[in-house]
Amino acid sequence: MSEIILSNITKSYGSHLAIPGLDLEIPKGSFVTLLGPSGCGKTTTLRMIAGLEHPASGEIRLAGKSVYSGDTGSFVPPEKRGLGFIFQSYALWPNMKVDRNITLALSEAKIPTQTVKTRLAEALSKVQLTGLEGRYPSELSGGQQQRVAVARLIAARNSILLMDEPLSNLDAKLRTEMRTELKRLHRELDATTVYVTHDQVEALTMSDIIVVMRDGLIQQQGSPYEIYHNPANLFVAEFIGDPKINLFQGEVTKSGADFAVSIHGLNVPSRRGFEAPQGPVTVGVRPEDIEIHHEPVAHALAAEVDFVQPTGSQTLISLIVKGQRVTALIPRFEMSLPTKNVWITLPVDRLTLFDASGNRIAPSCGEQSASHAA
Amino acid sequence: MSEIILSNITKSYGSHLAIPGLDLEIPKGSFVTLLGPSGCGKTTTLRMIAGLEHPASGEIRLAGKSVYSGDTGSFVPPEKRGLGFIFQSYALWPNMKVDRNITLALSEAKIPTQTVKTRLAEALSKVQLTGLEGRYPSELSGGQQQRVAVARLIAARNSILLMDEPLSNLDAKLRTEMRTELKRLHRELDATTVYVTHDQVEALTMSDIIVVMRDGLIQQQGSPYEIYHNPANLFVAEFIGDPKINLFQGEVTKSGADFAVSIHGLNVPSRRGFEAPQGPVTVGVRPEDIEIHHEPVAHALAAEVDFVQPTGSQTLISLIVKGQRVTALIPRFEMSLPTKNVWITLPVDRLTLFDASGNRIAPSCGEQSASHAA
Amino acid sequence: QKADPKFNAWMQKNQFGPYQKDEKWEDVVANAKKEGEVVVYSSTGTMNKVAEDFAKAYPEIKVKAYDLGSEKTIEKVVREQQASVFAADVVYTGGTEQMVFDLLPNNRIVNYVPSYLNDRIPKEHRDPLLTHVIEAYGVFYNSEANPQPPIKNIWELTEPQWKGRFSMKSPAGSLTTLMMLAAIVEHSDDMEKAYEKHAGKKLKLSPDIENAGYEFLHRLIANDIVISDNSSKIATAVGLRGQAKPPMAFSVIHYLTKNQSDNYANAIPWDLQPAALFAYPTYVAVAGQAPHPNAAKLYVAFLMGSKDLNEKSELKQPFRSGASADLLQGMAAFYQIGTFSPRTDVPPPPNSEMWPKARKLSASPEFVKDNIAKISDFWTAETSR
């Protein structure tokens, strides 16, 4: 059953058409992440679900009830929708101390003082702010402010949670912990959650469904696996994955029944069952799928190491292949490679092909299941 | 030569001692990152360098000149210090359109209109906001606002750049691009840069020096390599690295001339030349260093797979080892592991030992060089 | 007067105007006590004292006295009655133009003279409206600096030695000051004669000036007259001792009392040509459809002084207590120089021996009616040049 349904929603700011027409169904209890470049309309979408922004047309249904309809003009105001929301700009009340910021809604809802106290203490400890309840927001650091906003959501326990980049100002450690907290909250409340983030790891690890948007339009919607491995188009492929996917100009050739993809003159034979229209294609290869060899091997491209950049548990290797920059990722902390000239091979079963208009060339059945099993 | 020198700087907010005494020297032209948990005083430090906050005591020197001295009471106001600053909360002027926000400083400095125009266009295109120069900040999305703040810095071209989480609201792709831009700006201007971030990848990839802070005190200062591999203490070890380092309670034993470390009853023999005082220690192992075996091997601990979480190019494996949660990282996208029971081995040469008070036990010379070469 | 049945019924019932015949005073008093309250709108703060005295004399009757100033007294009466609120019983204020020609014909007030006083008040002071006191503007000089009056003729004030040294209260906003100007203009013949006496030649009117009264004002203003917003300050400016070159002024003559209280040296050149005094009346009337008509009558009578008062009455300070109070009644609070009862049988208050003898000019209601606006305009135009 879908808990949140947006049908053909549009929204413009003045003459700027921010959302040209959005259809989105979010199943009950699922954790959905909106991903997309800055300015693509993520915040706007959340605000429309919350009722803070009037769409121009379309319909929004929450838990089976219409809360907005452009046809009849009906509109349920936000305070009646019973949602939880974390604002990108925190929206902390400067006139209240941390504790009041967190508990205001509770005491307004006439929840017994004792419960309020417990919930406050719990929320504070979850965001690791215990002891700061007596401060005003202006006396907190940026990250602390953001955590107060999170605590407010935790304490309120709504059944639909909307979060707009709730962890953007936190360090990795805290962020990992908070991520766990939010995920637990989602589970405990069996809440339907719409989450906006620009952090891929966050999106990939937390979500049941990822929705990739661009200029107010949905590009792809699917499980993290689908989004990562079967990007619907070049935009999604390039947007997801850090470091970015490598793209090569290639061509699908056919010799007999066997298809092959040629890249920079290299023929990568395809697996059995592969089928694609002949002609020019764009080939995407994820950095972690590129194998680096220190001596020439079969079906390899010669490459030159440009620079080596350790990022902790992994190391980015920037290579130049026939004048094109190619990024590879190795799962070790390295400061340098032993040789400057290396050879790379591309994994036969991990190539993603895009046609001239940027859409992925749907793989044949055989290939599909193959990549699933990987 | 040190471009920025803080000597024994202290700062308190009311009764809260935010910085109890800070000594920091930043060489000219270097890129220094301040890292530390939320609320540790990063912003405060930057603000004191910029002159936006009065320290309580100590001395600050910029480019050889004293700009603050607690002894003589001298203080150079921020507008005279000629620094570039990106505020954590952007601090865009709501009364000015994007273009004015970026060029105000330039036109105030009587830079010819033509130059101003070129710089504006350049800065806008670098942050990918071309076309939005006519908007007011309130008409931009969160990430767009942040990019305006970055553009303001890019256009101003100061020789000391201070940036407070300048990319926190951007998506991975944009962030990577902006990172490159900022790094290029740093190089082009040969600017001394102090950078605050909570993103480890950012810190590790961009910095010449990383300074890890905690509660206003510097915990460690060093190259990314040093910080990652030779953390000065447990705090740094735990703080750096995502996912977090695994810690085991162990004991150093000695049989004859050979030292060994025993963890959960498993004796990990040490390499040649290893020396450490006998007794209980804390052993740190980074997730990516843990090897997972699907059948029992020598010197392995039995583990149970709790959950598997793909993060894109890597997959987090959460294991239970004798009741303790251990995280391992494998360099592939996996949705699950074939078996529930696995065995893990710990890399002999990658163990970091901490004594009872949390400080790293300095490795013998041999070990030091060994890990460097890794 | 307009016919208004309600008003007429009220008049008839309570015996006002044409219905006031064979007034039985005891009945009035008895009814007044039954009514138990009287509401007074007045232009002067002295009314508060009268109210106290009245309450002492008639403890059964509650007095509510409002001190509103002249224009607000009228405004309040008019506005209330327009809204059919009949709250006031007694209306007490100067302003001939409004009282006689606006409120009276519009039934907002009725003239009431206790019948026993009819023959003790000259007709002009009880018809069309009862005058409670006569007040006056006088020319003031400083008798310390000038043992003798510095001027003999009013026209001297238009000459250079008094340039910038003569002041008066602005008539803009002050009905009484306007009355004084009206008196000067109405008596332009006297003014003209005085000029001829002083200058020994005929008065040549300036262009566009109608008569000698206006001419005098014209010249006075041209002689850099100092306009003030406050009479008391004028009296102080003239009368303060120790001044080398004190100014002269038109001032309300009851400020002569400051000679005693504040040791000022104000004096009036009683023999000034054509006159040093410009008198004007303050009226008392019963409000139309007053809710407490008998109490109102009683209050009016009380204000005018008792039946037993006569030329021979021995009055001793303080007038508001003892036997004097019983005789003077409501007059006691006013019994000082500057506020004179129109009753012919009231002895003059202390220090006012000169009053009955001195020449006084005053403006007649008819003249005021047709000219006061014109005079006001004249003043406005002249002073703004």
Next chain:
Amino acid sequence: MSGTTAPAGSYRLPFGGRASRRLWTFLSQPERILGIVLALILGGLVLVPLFELVRETVTVQPYDRAYLPKAQVGDFTLFHYERVFAGRLSWAIFYKPFFNSLVTALGATIICLTIGCSLAWLVVRTNIPFRNTLHTLVMIPYMLPSWVLALAWITFFKNDRIGGAMGAFAYFFGTQPPDWIAYGPIPIVICLSLHYYVYSYLSVSSSLVSVDSQLEEAGAMSGLSRLKQILLITAPLLLPAIGSAVVMTFIRVIGSFGTPAVLGMPVRYYVLPTQIYAAMGTRNAGDGFLLALVLVLLACLFIYVNQRMIGVRKSFVTLSGKGFRNKEIDLGFWRWPIFALLMVLMVAAVAFPLVLLVLQSLIKTAGNYSLSNLTLHYWIGGGGEGVDQLQPALVNNGNVLDATWNSLKLSFMTAMTTGIFGFLIGYVVVRTRGTLTSKSLEMVAFLPYIFPALAFGAIYIGMFSHPVGPFPALYGTFALLVLICSVKTLPFTARTGIAALLQIDKSLEEAARIQGIGWFRRMVKIIVPIAAGGLLSGMLLSLISIMRELSLIVLLVTPSNNVLAGVIYNYQSQDMPQLVGVATTLLVALVIGINIVIRVLTRNVKVAAA
């Protein structure tokens, strides 16, 4: 007026489901309903009197009989218009005073703005010594009745032109100050400025606390000098506050009577209010109302210009929910010199007139300043030679004490009522910004400000002498006094309310909305506390003005409801300067006291991170 935005379509189906749902949607926006309700209420309370005023200017008045012998009172006529604007006397009645008014009002407004803004900046943003005390101190000039300062000026600078006791200046320096220093436009402008700068101060300072210092800091980082930071960044953000300060000051100054009367009269420098007063005083209501109408139109014009200038575009939210800082600027060396300068200003505007006032209450006969001529009789009794024994001392003067109690009651109740309404209007105006409702409400809420007080009271007699709808006839009740005072001082709270609300980011309210907190609670818990600084200053202004208001209520009070200003007026008309001094000093002391108490009580209210 109501700003209904439902498209025409909804009218075609007045009872259809769609229309009623639209109506429901419309009604679910509290600011809309409120807008309509407020528009209706204000329409009745403000527009009806305005209409009356206009009507009276086009009807024959009793006073006009001399000019229009044939006309009946109450007939339609354009006579007043002709007379005031085109007649022989128009120069004297209208044009010259109007010009004078414009000159003094413009001059005073400019000075007020300069003083007010500088003070606001010093007190809010810098480490000037005794900041908190200063905040109360700089308000005191406004707490003195405006004529007190004018009288002090006259006492100090008067020359032999008006005679009487020598002016202090002449006494000390042995020469008579020239007329242009003693009387006329220059002293009028100075006295008015020293009194009315408080509007700018309050408006700008309460707005300044909600401007994030990081915006200025960003300016500093861009190398802008401090002055440039203020001019380019802070000032534009304060534009709504400055705009409303300009409107309030200008309109108030151009409508003020007391000071020009005292200082202008001796040299015949007339301004519009003195002309209005003159006309009303001679019951020439036609001219008086017409001149007043000119002021009303001028006020409208000003608000309109203000709305255009500040507009929707240029008012900026400065108080977002993120990373707000308010930092103190170090004045360094200038700290104490500037403080000293302020003290000089305060002495001139506060101490000096106050001392004179106290002295006035102690002196037996004017002009004699010797010790033996002083008495405490009028304060604590005890008598002595040369005092008016009949006047009871303050301590047992039931008259004064009752009046004081009434004044307190009235001004407190007014401040509360007007505070609530001002806030609501501010809220509606800001939230529906750009709509017709917003604009007209803002305008209407401001009209009473300039409306001639006496006429206002007079018209209210007519409006409230009969039951109106569910309300009983209010005439003669205390409630009517509160009502009229609230309407008259509404502009203070409405303006400060608008300015304060303009700076609060919507997201602060949205965050509460999302959490299911209803409109009323949102207001009480979040918006009101954040806007409290601005609102409070508006309410204080109302309170102060009502404490000394007379003309407005004089026609409506009953003797048992007499107020302090009424007592002062009585003493003045009975020429008892000592008692005037006593009562005025009492009034001033009370107002100052109330202010201090309120400041202390609200110190803990955290306003905009101040």
